[in-house]
Amino acid sequence: MTAISRTGLNRRTLMAGAAAGVLAAPHVSRGQGKEPIKIGMPTVLSGRFTVVGDSARGAAGLAIDAFNAAGGLDGRMIELVARDDKARPDEAARVVRELLNADGCHLLISSSTTAGAFAIQEVVRETGHLCIQTISETSSLTADPKIRLPNVFRGARQVVHDAIAGASYAAKVAKERGLKKWMTNSPDFAYGRDATGQFVESLKKIAPDTTIIGEAWPKFMAPDYTESLTQVLTSKPDALFTAHSGGDIVAFMDQAKLYNIFDKVPMFTPNLADLTSIKQIKKLPPDVRSGTRYLATYPDTAANHDWHDAYVKRNGGEPSNWSWETAAGTAFLLEAIKKTKSIDGKVLAEALRGMTIDSPFGIGGKLTMRAEDQTLINYAIGWGSVLAEPPYLKNIQDTDWSEIFHYETEWKKSKGFI
Amino acid sequence: MTARLELILGAVFAAVLIAIGLSLGDKAVIDVLMRLSIFSLLALSLNILVGYTGLVSFGHAMFFGFGAYVFGLLMQTNAISIPAAAAVTLLATCVWGAVSGALCIRLTEIYFSFLTLAFQMLLYSVIAGWVSLTGGDQGLMGGIPRPPFLGIDLAQPRQLFVLTVIVSVLSALAIRQIVQSPFGYALRMIRDNAERARFLGVPVQRYKLQAFVLSGIFGSLAGILMSLYVSGAYPNFAFWTLSGDAIIMIVLGGITVFLGPVLGAVLFQFLNDYINRITEHHGMVMGVVLLVIVLGLRKGVLDVLDEWRQSRKPRPEAAP
Numbered sequence: 260m261t262a263i264s265r266t267g268l269n270r271r272t273l274m275a276g277a278a279a280g281v282l283a284a285p286h287v288s289r290g291q292g293k294e295p296i297k298i299g300m301p302t303v304l305s306g307r308f309t310v311v312g313d314s315a316r317g318a319a320g321l322a323i324d325a326f327n328a329a330g331g332l333d334g335r336m337i338e339l340v341a342r343d344d345k346a347r348p349d350e351a352a353r354v355v356r357e358l359l360n361a362d363g364c365h366l367l368i369s370s371s372t373t374a375g376a377f378a379i380q381e382v383v384r385e386t387g388h389l390c391i392q393t394i395s396e397t398s399s400l401t402a403d404p405k406i407r408l409p410n411v412f413r414g415a416r417q418v419v420h421d422a423i424a425g426a427s428y429a430a431k432v433a434k435e436r437g438l439k440k441w442m443t444n445s446p447d448f449a450y451g452r453d454a455t456g457q458f459v460e461s462l463k464k465i466a467p468d469t470t471i472i473g474e475a476w477p478k479f480m481a482p483d484y485t486e487s488l489t490q491v492l493t494s495k496p497d498a499l500f501t502a503h504s505g506g507d508i509v510a511f512m513d514q515a516k517l518y519n520i521f522d523k524v525p526m527f528t529p530n531l532a533d534l535t536s537i538k539q540i541k542k543l544p545p546d547v548r549s550g551t552r553y554l555a556t557y558p559d560t561a562a563n564h565d566w567h568d569a570y571v572k573r574n575g576g577e578p579s580n581w582s583w584e585t586a587a588g589t590a591f592l593l594e595a596i597k598k599t600k601s602i603d604g605k606v607l608a609e610a611l612r613g614m615t616i617d618s619p620f621g622i623g624g625k626l627t628m629r630a631e632d633q634t635l636i637n638y639a640i641g642w643g644s645v646l647a648e649p650p651y652l653k654n655i656q657d658t659d660w661s662e663i664f665h666y667e668t669e670w671k672k673s674k675g676f677i
Numbered sequence: 678m679t680a681r682l683e684l685i686l687g688a689v690f691a692a693v694l695i696a697i698g699l700s701l702g703d704k705a706v707i708d709v710l711m712r713l714s715i716f717s718l719l720a721l722s723l724n725i726l727v728g729y730t731g732l733v734s735f736g737h738a739m740f741f742g743f744g745a746y747v748f749g750l751l752m753q754t755n756a757i758s759i760p761a762a763a764a765v766t767l768l769a770t771c772v773w774g775a776v777s778g779a780l781c782i783r784l785t786e787i788y789f790s791f792l793t794l795a796f797q798m799l800l801y802s803v804i805a806g807w808v809s810l811t812g813g814d815q816g817l818m819g820g821i822p823r824p825p826f827l828g829i830d831l832a833q834p835r836q837l838f839v840l841t842v843i844v845s846v847l848s849a850l851a852i853r854q855i856v857q858s859p860f861g862y863a864l865r866m867i868r869d870n871a872e873r874a875r876f877l878g879v880p881v882q883r884y885k886l887q888a889f890v891l892s893g894i895f896g897s898l899a900g901i902l903m904s905l906y907v908s909g910a911y912p913n914f915a916f917w918t919l920s921g922d923a924i925i926m927i928v929l930g931g932i933t934v935f936l937g938p939v940l941g942a943v944l945f946q947f948l949n950d951y952i953n954r955i956t957e958h959h960g961m962v963m964g965v966v967l968l969v970i971v972l973g974l975r976k977g978v979l980d981v982l983d984e985w986r987q988s989r990k991p992r993p994e995a996a997p
Contacts, residue, residue, distance in 0.1 A: 361705035
């Protein structure tokens with residue numbers, strides 16, 4: 260056996276490699292000596308939320324690889340500099356300053372959790388750098404004019420959109436099944452309160468006979484949900500809404516199984532239909548309804564299947580909701596760079612406002628960055644019944660974006676945002 | 678060393694720091710120097726309790742968080758100038774320090790430590806829970822306005838840097854004066870033997886409370902500077918981990934030498950930033966590095982150097 264075959268290389272592989280080298284050579288030589296375009300990515304790379312950072316880095320890396328392979332920006336390659344903010348806002352503020360001032364990053368993709376995202380918002384308020392927020396779904400980040408900034412765009416879904424989609428679906432199920440008495444059980448932090456409050460507000464508008472008979476707010480990342488679960492047992496609601504996510508929703512459902520709570524009470528959540536969560540549930544109750552976070556089969560298009568496969572091939576794990584959000588945000592940024600041939604934040608911001616791009620995650624294969632509040636719209640949201648096996652969600656009902664826009668406008672007016 | 682000489686040395690030190698920051702013109706250098714100034718002040722303020730009074734507070738970051746939030750909230754009213762907001766914040770810190778301190782100093786050793794921790798977690802819970810006022814876990818949102826005053830515009834990073842260094846150095850000099858005063862020596866006496874101090878007529882409880890409040894005021898001032906620097910305030914500022922970081926800074930640098938906490942803050946921040954840049958397993962690496970330093974030296978760096986310096990001094994001849 261030759262040395263070459265022992266290393267797994269054969270003549271065909273070598274020829275393919277040589278061909279790739281020849282094809283890439285013009286781009287490589289053109290890019291040599293040119294300063295790379297640095298994109299800083301503060302994100303969570305340690306602790307319980309590592310999945311956020313891994314998802315975001317993997318998705319942005321996939322998009323940037325393709326951009327660089329196509330020659331970059333006139334030969335200038337993009338370099339992604341990801342750094343751990345430890346899911347702490349103060350550390351996020353420090354890290355983003357470091358990325359801008361010490362590492363010389365030109366642009367930012369903020370893939371920090373909500374608290375970090377708001378801290379980063381304050382840093383770029385001062386520095387003026389262009390920043391794409393790809394993880395924080397908290398509505399006020401872009402909806403509240405006091406917090407929104409001209410140099411910050413959201414490439415992620417938004418709580419108010421999910422709340423309206425969930426409430427619309429829940430209202431239909433409630434009408435069919437006579438579900439009037441609801442309970443909520445959500446984590447006591449910004450996202451949990453935001454998601455639950457907006458779901459309840461929307462549900463009461465769409466189904467006015469809804470009453471909330473109890474609400475529980477266990478601590479975020481609580482190890483024990485016994486107290487709030489026994490509250491469900493004694494209150495006997497018709498249905499329960501929860502905004503727990505990630506490892507929390509897995510722990511919550513596993514502990515609820517001890518009391519067989521969800522054998523009798525249908526559960527609604529925007530956060531379960533995500534490959535990183537659903538696969539962790541040991542035994543799924545019979546009647547759980549969820550919104551689509553990320554599934555390879557929703558939207559059920561060739562583009563989404565291809566993106567899923569490419570992601571798995573590059574990163575080795577399944578993509579999550581945070582992956583598609585970061586992929587979408589990065590795609591907008593790269594498209595703006597290509598279109599303007601610039602990395603000037605103001606030029607890019609002007610191009611991004613109102614931009615529509617082809618995307619596997621959009622309704623009809625299109626995503627739009629709404630100009631008025633610089634946030635992502637027209638992404639695919641569906642709700643259905645959760646399955647323990649692939650495709651994980653059945654009877655998916657697509658949400659009509661005109662309904663989202665209608666209730667979102669009402670919500671913004673009620674908050675004094677418009 | 679006379680007070681005047683210390684003042685001159687402090688002014689020279691501040692001038693050198695400012696000159697380095699401004700002459701290099703590098704935002705990264707300015708960022709680092711500002712953070713080092715702020716954390717040095719935090720560590721120095723804690724050392725009034727730990728090093729000079731013998732009271733190990735596990736809750737010192739409550740003053741840091743208190744200062745940042747009260748100042749930030751006042752500035753967000755857009756009805757008050759920066760010096761006035763800082764003055765009101767420090768006054769409020771006095772009250773908060775006196776109330777919490779009056780209860781804490783009744784206890785000693787580990788019981789004192791845990792009561793300070795309890796007060797800190799009380800404040801943290803208020804910050805995290807009072808979402809409509811504090812922004813909850815997202816922190817104060819919308820930025821902290823920095824209207825110009827007396828010709829100083831803190832919205833300009835360079836001016837903010839100069840002010841941060843000057844305030845930190847002046848605070849360090851003030852702390853130095855406090856610990857070198859008769860009051861400071863009384864604190865050392867309390868640390869070494871509170872009973873003896875009491876028999877000698879030192880009002881132990883009153884002095885402890887004064888030390889607690891003074892320590893809180895400087896901790897709060899560090900929080901004010903931090904809120905100006907990051908243009909916000911976050912619950913982590915009042916979390917127990919930051920108190921832990923401050924204790925580690927003191928332990929690293931040394932508690933018996935005045936500048937020990939400053940060196941500790943520099944070492945700690947350098948290690949934190951450097952390790953965070955080179956590995957995602959920073960928690961583990963930082964733990965190992967700290968373990969090696971603490972087990973290797975068994976004292977702070979400046980404590981060891983001071984001992985070595987003392988050992989080289991010629992001993993007085995024994996009397997014949």
